[in-house]
Amino acid sequence: MNALHFGAGNIGRGFIGPLLLKSGFNLTFVDNNQAIVDAINRHQKYDITVVGNNFSYITTVKKVKAIYINDPNIYFKIAKINVITISVGVHAINSLVVFFEKLIRYKIETNDFVFLTIIACENVFRCASKLKENIKILLPGIYHKYLDKNISFVDSVVDKIVCPNDKNNSDDINLSVKVEKFSEWIVDCTQFKHDRPNIIGMIYSNHLDAFFERKLFTLNTGHAIAAYLGLLIGYKNIYQAILDPLIFNIVYGAMKESGMVLIRKYNFFTDSEHKNYILKILSRFKNIYLTDSLKRVGRNPLQKLKKDDRLISPLIDTIKYNLPNANLMKGIAAALCYIDEKDIEAKKLRNMIINKGIKYVLSKISSLDSSLLIISEISIYFNIFMKVNI
Numbered sequence: 001m002n003a004l005h006f007g008a009g010n011i012g013r014g015f016i017g018p019l020l021l022k023s024g025f026n027l028t029f030v031d032n033n034q035a036i037v038d039a040i041n042r043h044q045k046y047d048i049t050v051v052g053n054n055f056s057y058i059t060t061v062k063k064v065k066a067i068y069i070n071d072p073n074i075y076f077k078i079a080k081i082n083v084i085t086i087s088v089g090v091h092a093i094n095s096l097v098v099f100f101e102k103l104i105r106y107k108i109e110t111n112d113f114v115f116l117t118i119i120a121c122e123n124v125f126r127c128a129s130k131l132k133e134n135i136k137i138l139l140p141g142i143y144h145k146y147l148d149k150n151i152s153f154v155d156s157v158v159d160k161i162v163c164p165n166d167k168n169n170s171d172d173i174n175l176s177v178k179v180e181k182f183s184e185w186i187v188d189c190t191q192f193k194h195d196r197p198n199i200i201g202m203i204y205s206n207h208l209d210a211f212f213e214r215k216l217f218t219l220n221t222g223h224a225i226a227a228y229l230g231l232l233i234g235y236k237n238i239y240q241a242i243l244d245p246l247i248f249n250i251v252y253g254a255m256k257e258s259g260m261v262l263i264r265k266y267n268f269f270t271d272s273e274h275k276n277y278i279l280k281i282l283s284r285f286k287n288i289y290l291t292d293s294l295k296r297v298g299r300n301p302l303q304k305l306k307k308d309d310r311l312i313s314p315l316i317d318t319i320k321y322n323l324p325n326a327n328l329m330k331g332i333a334a335a336l337c338y339i340d341e342k343d344i345e346a347k348k349l350r351n352m353i354i355n356k357g358i359k360y361v362l363s364k365i366s367s368l369d370s371s372l373l374i375i376s377e378i379s380i381y382f383n384i385f386m387k388v389n390i
Helices: 010-022 034-043 093-109 127-138 141-150 208-233 238-242 245-266 271-285 294-298 312-320 326-336 344-356 358-366 373-387
Strands: 002-006 026-031 045-051 056-062 065-068 083-086 116-120 151-159 162-164 177-180 184-188 202-205
Touching (some): 002 010, 010 083, 010 184, 026 034, 034 045, 034 065, 093 116, 093 141, 116 127, 127 151, 151 208, 184 208, 208 245, 208 271, 208 294, 208 312, 208 326, 238 245, 238 294, 245 271, 245 312, 312 326, 326 358, 326 373, 344 358
Parallel strands (some): 045 177
Antiparallel strands (some): 151 184, 162 177
């Protein structure tokens, strides 16, 4: 069995790729970074350091190869693929629409009727379904029957903290990564048109929407808020931030607020189950051996402040269900304070606030009505955070 993984980044190398190899697939990474592609093909292996608060060990991933996405012969080279997984990041996912449209054409023209499963592993709601819709817009109608019959687009939720390892002193790309032991990969069991791939660690569920929002609005919400608050104080890593009692209380409070939304919205998770889930996440954040950079977690603040993302979406639902939201508001205010000259979105956000004012910018980015009281309340927290440390 042959598998491709699009995106030879942290999640690809540290989570999905190793599971595919462990499950018996021949794995090829596809990436738009020629240097990473060359490094993978040169070494054909890399190390994964698994760390916890009282243990650490190294595993070596072997027999890997990679191909540059703009290789002129890529469609020939990836023929007869059985499984494609994707973790390229939210900003790059739409760039794959044209690629997959051409791949489908190539499969039809070469009489390739091998069933293909495409699984999106992104922090985007129903990412694979959206990808399929966009491909069908581009793909001529005469090819739609082939797509619907032979290709499964499967949505999933992935959860594992993966960090790049320390840089080496050579000019070579360091492919090694550092990961936590915990992992979760849940896929929508209703979207497979043919036999499900036998992948170790994959969990099949028909409640994917609930699991997606549980992960995005608990782990990702808490992660982001810890990062933005930690940066305000001057911390560098997640564990430093979450070990600060003041930050811990705000993060824990925000996760409980979003949790109340999930319990009310889905009637699927119990209070005790979700409390244990939150506490498990907080213990993962406290892993002092997982040096997860606050700037890595906080990057791309404009994306994180969108209406359907980890900060604003649970806030909107707290209003809908008349639930507490003070800690979520503090987290959003901290995100609006984010400054990083190397982050394009952070620079754009800062310039927008300087030129337009905090209330206008918050309303514009989040699509919230500027007349809402909550806009004023978040603005008050923002002004406090900008003047003094928390």
